[in-house]
Amino acid sequence: MNVLIADTEDRFNDALTVRHKVFVEEQKVPEEEEIDQHEKDAVHFVAYDGKNPIGAGRMRIHDDIAKVERICVLDAYRGKHVGQAIMNKIEETAKEKGLNTLLLNAQLHAVPFYERLHYKVTSDEFMDAGIPHVQMRKSL
Numbered sequence: 001m002n003v004l005i006a007d008t009e010d011r012f013n014d015a016l017t018v019r020h021k022v023f024v025e026e027q028k029v030p031e032e033e034e035i036d037q038h039e040k041d042a043v044h045f046v047a048y049d050g051k052n053p054i055g056a057g058r059m060r061i062h063d064d065i066a067k068v069e070r071i072c073v074l075d076a077y078r079g080k081h082v083g084q085a086i087m088n089k090i091e092e093t094a095k096e097k098g099l100n101t102l103l104l105n106a107q108l109h110a111v112p113f114y115e116r117l118h119y120k121v122t123s124d125e126f127m128d129a130g131i132p133h134v135q136m137r138k139s140l
Contacts, residue, residue, distance in 0.1 A: 001054070001082060003089040006044035014053035015046040022072035029129040034070075042069070045089055047082050055082040059090050066094035068104040087117055091140060100140050105133045 006012040016035070023029040038060055047055035057071040068090055073082045094102060105128060106114050111121065114136050123135035 001047060001049055001080075001085060003045055003047045003055075003085045005089075005093065006046045006056075011046050012044055014048075015044045015056035015058070018046065018053050018056040018074060019070055019072055021074060023070070023129075026075065027129075027131065029131070033129050038069075043093060045086055045093075047073070047086050049077065055086050057086045057090060059093060061097065061099065064099060064101070066090070066097070066099045066102045068102055071104070071110075083113060084117065091138075095140055102138045102140065104136050106136050108132045108134065111136070 004011060006015045019034060020031070023034045024031050038058075042058040042060045044058045045056060046053050054077045055071075055073040058069050060067040060069065068087070071083060071086060073086075091102065102119075104114065104119065106119070108125065111134060115121075117138070119136040119138045121134045122137045125132050125134055127133070
């Protein structure tokens with residue numbers, strides 16, 4: 001497995017393909033909510049098994065904070081440390097950019113995953129795209 005910054009059109013499209021499968025097809029998030037106005041402002045990441053895209057995520061910089069978004073892994077690859085590899089690459093990139101704080105909105109079922117990566121819940125539960133979330137934060 002390899003996690004790369006989606007710095008080419010092909011890699012960006014691979015990231016969008018994974019996101020579409022997970023969020024739109026599997027979780028029934030409306031496509032117009034999944035693909036948003038921040039796509040061009042974000043650094044995108046894509047995980048590969050050989051040449052096959054299997055996971056994705058993105059990071060936006062907002063007020064000296066790395067905003068981690070759209071972390072997803074194809075169903076067949078869950079539990080195989082793909083999400084952790086994506087998060088490691090995002091954190092490494094944030095450090096390279098001089099950022100010390102990461103912020104994300106986690107679906108409730110994913111909170112234990114992020115807690116294992118030392119993120120802390122910093123909000124009450126809220127709904128996003130019809131799915132319960134909480135905000136989480138980590139200092140590097």
